[in-house]
Amino acid sequence: MLRKAREDRRSCARPPISGRAALAALVTLGLLATGSQALAYKISIQATLSGGAEVPRNDSKAQGQMIGTLDTDTNTLEWSVTYKGIDTPVIGAHFHGPVSYIGSTSEENAPIQVGTPGNLASPFHGVAKIDETQASDLKGGRYYFNVHSKQFPAGEIRGPVGLR
Secondary structure, eight states, X not given: OHHHHHHHHXXXXXXXXXXXXXXXXXXXXXXXXXXXXXHOOEEEEEEEEEGGGSSSOOOOOOEEEEEEEEETTTTEEEEEXXXXXXOSOEEEEEEEOOOSSOSSOOSOOOOEEEEOOSOOSSSEEEEEEOOHHHHHHHHTTXXXXXXXXXXXXXXXXXXXXXXX
């Protein structure tokens, strides 16, 4: 009887190999089922904005900052912009790209990719869903952010978007 109890305890203490294999399979299936969510994360981005970064450069003394995130699971881009020194109404604020350079400002203009709707008084915020190509270009440092004013309709302040 005592011997039988010891054997029963040993068999309960360690699941049979087939039980361990089944458990490993369940864990693996669970990870595969949620794999994209498990690997998703938010990338932080930023741009320092100035008239000197515009193409062509301008003499605006305005300065600004764009900070944001890109959710890699949903490709949702969120951003906030603050600026000071823009003396005429802001008429637009956009992400432009892709550009051929990476990171630093170059003598190149690119099409609008993502705009900011609504009130553009500082501070302002935006949210947009972007596609895979746009997300890849943004993560690759091929976008810049531009704030356009009535005085400088082509852009008063701008800066390259980089990771922070």
